[in-house]
Amino acid sequence: MFGPPPAGYERREIAPGAVHLPGWLTPDRQRDLVAACRAWATGPVPIRHTRLPRGGVMSVQTVCLGWHWQPYAYTRTADDVNGRRVARLPDWLADLGRRAVADAYQDPGQGAGYEPDAALVNFYDADARLGMHQDKDERSLAPVVSLSIGDTCLFRFGNTRTRNRPWTDLTLASGDLLVFGGPSRLAYHAVPKILPGTGDPAVGPARGRLNITLRVTGLTDRAPEATGAAPAGAAPVASPESGTRY
Ligand SMILES: O=C(O)CCC(=O)C(=O)O
C-alpha cells in the first residue's frame, strides 16, 4: 500500500532514542491514512472523548485498533463505549510502523523486529490538547511510532523523571514521524496547542489534527496464570502501574 518515503527527508534527534523525521509521509500516504481514520472513526467502536476516572473527559477524541485503551489499561473490548471488540490493527499499518522504526533508527533489523499490536488514533480540534504524560500502560518498552496529519501542533518532549523541565518544544506538522524508544521510551510528552488552519485540506482532514501512535502492548489474550479461573480473552488486563497518563 505504501511506497518509499520521500528522498532526502531530514532526521532530527530530539533526545537519545527520540527521533523526528519531518515530512516522512508523502501527501498520498497522508491521504490514504486520513481515509482509513475516517472509516475507523465510525466503528465497530466509534471515536469518542475518553472519560477520565475522576469524571472529566479528554478534549482529544480517540479510537483504538488492536487493543482498546482507557485510563489506564488495555482491553480487547471497549467496555467504556459500546462493549464491542475494537477493529484489528491492519498488517499494512504494522508494516508502516516497521519502516518508521527502521528509518528513525537507521536500523533495518530493529525495524523488521517491530511488532505493534495497538494503535491509538487521536483527533484534535482547534481547542484540544493533551497534558504531560508518559505512555506507560504497555508492558513492553518497544518504541512508540507517532504519525501526524493535518494542523501543525506544538509538541513538548520532556524527560523520563518528572513532568517538568527540562523539555524540548518542537512542532509536528502534517506528514511528520516521531519515534520514541530506548532511553526516551518513558519520557513525558504533551500536545499543549494546535495551530488551527495550518493543515492542507487537500491532504489532511478539512480541519484539525490527526495523530496515530503505534505501540507494542506486550499483552496476550490469555488470562495471567496467577488469576487462574478467568476464561481466555475475558480478563481485562490492568496495568501494573496506573494513574498518571492524563
Ligand atoms: O498527538 C500526539 O502527538 C501525541 C499523542 C499521545 O501522546 C498519546 O496518544 O499518548
Ligand SMILES: [Fe+2]
Ligand atoms: Fe502519549
